Amino acid sequence: MTVRQPARVLGKAAGRLATMGPGFGFLTVFLLVPLALVLSYTVFRRGRFGGVVYEPTGENFTRLADPLYLDVVVGSVKLAAITTLLALLLGYPTAYLIARLPARWKVVALVAVVLPFWTNFLIRTYAWIVLLNSEGPVNSGLKALGLRPVELLYTDGAIVAGLLYAYLPLMILPLYSAVERLDPQLREASANLGARPARTFWSVTLPLSLPGVLTGCVFVFVPSLGNFVIPELLGGGRRIMVGNLIRDQFLKARDWPFGSVLALAVIAVLVLLLFAQAWAARRAGRGA
Amino acid sequence: MRRHGWLRLPFWLTYLFLYAPIVVLVVMSFNRNRSPYSWGGFSLDWYGTLAGNASIRTGLVNTLIVALGSTALSTVLGTLLAVGLARHTRSRLLDALSTLPAILPDLVIAIGLLAFYSAVKLTLGLHSVLIAHTVFGMAFVAAVVRARLGGMDTSLEEASRDLGATPLTTFVKVTLPTLAPGIVAGALLAFTLSLDEFVIAFFTAAPSEPTLPIVIYSMVRFGVTPEINALATLLLAVSFTVVIVAQRLTRLTEALK
Numbered sequence: 001m002t003v004r005q006p007a008r009v010l011g012k013a014a015g016r017l018a019t020m021g022p023g024f025g026f027l028t029v030f031l032l033v034p035l036a037l038v039l040s041y042t043v044f045r046r047g048r049f050g051g052v053v054y055e056p057t058g059e060n061f062t063r064l065a066d067p068l069y070l071d072v073v074v075g076s077v078k079l080a081a082i083t084t085l086l087a088l089l090l091g092y093p094t095a096y097l098i099a100r101l102p103a104r105w106k107v108v109a110l111v112a113v114v115l116p117f118w119t120n121f122l123i124r125t126y127a128w129i130v131l132l133n134s135e136g137p138v139n140s141g142l143k144a145l146g147l148r149p150v151e152l153l154y155t156d157g158a159i160v161a162g163l164l165y166a167y168l169p170l171m172i173l174p175l176y177s178a179v180e181r182l183d184p185q186l187r188e189a190s191a192n193l194g195a196r197p198a199r200t201f202w203s204v205t206l207p208l209s210l211p212g213v214l215t216g217c218v219f220v221f222v223p224s225l226g227n228f229v230i231p232e233l234l235g236g237g238r239r240i241m242v243g244n245l246i247r248d249q250f251l252k253a254r255d256w257p258f259g260s261v262l263a264l265a266v267i268a269v270l271v272l273l274l275f276a277q278a279w280a281a282r283r284a285g286r287g288a
Numbered sequence: 289m290r291r292h293g294w295l296r297l298p299f300w301l302t303y304l305f306l307y308a309p310i311v312v313l314v315v316m317s318f319n320r321n322r323s324p325y326s327w328g329g330f331s332l333d334w335y336g337t338l339a340g341n342a343s344i345r346t347g348l349v350n351t352l353i354v355a356l357g358s359t360a361l362s363t364v365l366g367t368l369l370a371v372g373l374a375r376h377t378r379s380r381l382l383d384a385l386s387t388l389p390a391i392l393p394d395l396v397i398a399i400g401l402l403a404f405y406s407a408v409k410l411t412l413g414l415h416s417v418l419i420a421h422t423v424f425g426m427a428f429v430a431a432v433v434r435a436r437l438g439g440m441d442t443s444l445e446e447a448s449r450d451l452g453a454t455p456l457t458t459f460v461k462v463t464l465p466t467l468a469p470g471i472v473a474g475a476l477l478a479f480t481l482s483l484d485e486f487v488i489a490f491f492t493a494a495p496s497e498p499t500l501p502i503v504i505y506s507m508v509r510f511g512v513t514p515e516i517n518a519l520a521t522l523l524l525a526v527s528f529t530v531v532i533v534a535q536r537l538t539r540l541t542e543a544l545k
Contacts, residue, residue, distance in 0.1 A: 012376070015372075015375075015455055016372060016377065018368070019376055020368070022364075022365050022368060022369075023372070023386070024369070024382070024386075026365055026422070027389070027426070030420070030422075030423050031397070033404060034397075034401050035400050037400065037407060051406065089298065090298050090301060090302050093297075093298035111531065111535055113306070114531065115527075115531055116307070116310060118484075118528075118530070118531050119310070119527045119528075120501060120520075122501055122508055123519070123523060123524075124309070125508070126313075126504075126508045126512075126516055127309035127310065129512060130309075130312060130316065130517075131312060133512065164305075165309065168302070168306065172302070222393055226393040226394070226395045228395070228487075229486065229487070229505070233509070243395055246395055250491070256403065259399060260399070263399055266393055266396065267392070267393075267396060270392075270393070
């Protein structure tokens with residue numbers, strides 16, 4: 001035993017290294033080091049021709065308070081929030097009904113939700129250019145009804161439609177798995193005790209599915225905030241979102257430190273929301 | 289279902305919202321008219337124009353090289369990682385690290401890699417996109433394989449060890465074959481994600497070697513061209529086939545279990 005012990009310890013370490021070594025080695029070099037690099041850029045001065053000069057400064061953070069950029073941040077948060085709310089309003093009833101379908105139709109309904117998600121993101125965005133164009137099907141329909149055509153493309157509404165289209169499945173899936181897991185007996189108990197369906201929903205179903213709601217909200221809100229393609233293609237560049245600003249700092253303005261600060265802000269929002277989600281999951285777990 | 293009558297409205301609205309744009313694109317791709325907004329009769333002209341488009345062909349080849357390479361790398365690294373996480377550690381930190389690339393916004397990964405490549409003075413090209421796609425591909429493979437490992441019976445591995453097999457033999461002869469469906473599913477996922485990925489590729493590709501999504505982006509920016517409708521229809525057909533085949537496969541493996 002005393003002889004085998006070191007060999008076993010060695011064998012365990014070898015197993016660990018052989019399985020996780022390559023993967024975590026790769027992630028360290030190509031994910032952690034790059035992230036640390038971006039993080040470090042936030043406190044340095046920009047180089048005149050891009051890149052970074054290693055002189056410490058706090059001005060990248062103070063620039064965030066510049067009304068010009070504050071407007072961008074507030075505007076993006078607003079559009080991402082509207083998108084998330086709409087996704088929730090459409091997604092919750094959909095997920096709820098899917099969970100109540102017979103097993104066979106459940107699979108069909110779920111695959112149908114995911115299917116558009118598996119098509120190219122740019123093509124999905126392009127579809128909305130076609131739909132919302134001033135001569136597109138929506139406006140032709142309005143004209144056929146004798147109504148005046150409206151400008152749909154290159155508006156905030158078009159951006160929200162595009163974001164909603166891109167991320168709605170990411171709302172429905174976690175909602176579905178949250179609603180599906182609910183014990184039907186809880187709802188029956190609530191009904192038997194005389195609660196009306198609305199009351200049962202607000203005090204039983206919704207609180208217990210809250211972790212799924214929050215997961216869905218994170219999955220829709222965060223990528224909406226960081227998206228730069230949809231505001232460009234559907235907003236016509238009139239509305240600049242945080243994603244556009246980050247892209248421009250890295251590829252056009254060549255102000256990497258400020259771009260890094262903006263990226264850090266997006267990560268901070270993500271971390272905050274993930275903590276809220278974990279908190280809700282713990283609470284719901286205790287209640288069930 | 290009858291009790292939830294009013295819920296049907298948002299339910300059908302969701303599906304209408306998800307499929308109306310797709311139907312419009314597919315119908316328009318068979319439209320003879322140059323203007324995509326009026327019907328000029330059925331035609332396959334745009335598919336012909338598309339086939340003659342050299343930049344789309346180059347983009348497609350580049351995308352396939354990146355997707356195949358990063359899928360191969362992701363599958364090996366991700367599978368090993370999943371086994372290690374499930375069998376050799378209880379660290380929640382490592383667990384979180386393995387899912388980080390799937391949670392982080394693509395833009396953050398993109399700028400990180402751009403900064404890193406520039407710091408180590410790596411010339412951009414297909415290899416830099418391939419590495420970048422492996423970062424998230426690996427995370428998805430690891431997640432899918434771990435789900436499979438969770439439901440796996442460990443007694444087979446124990447039996448193999450008790451009968452004197454080395455850890456490597458046990459891994460190759462027992463663990464891997466049991467995990468095979470999970471590995472295939474993870475690889476398919478990594479492949480599809482890489483095929484479609486735009487943001488990270490946009491930051492890490494060389495301008496002279498664009499992937500297909502980058503080519504599509506530059507076409508779409510110049511407005512509506514009927515060729516894109518044809519391309520969209522073809523890509524839709526491919527993705528729909530892959531998803532439905534994958535769905536059938538998983539149902540088959542579940543039935544066999």
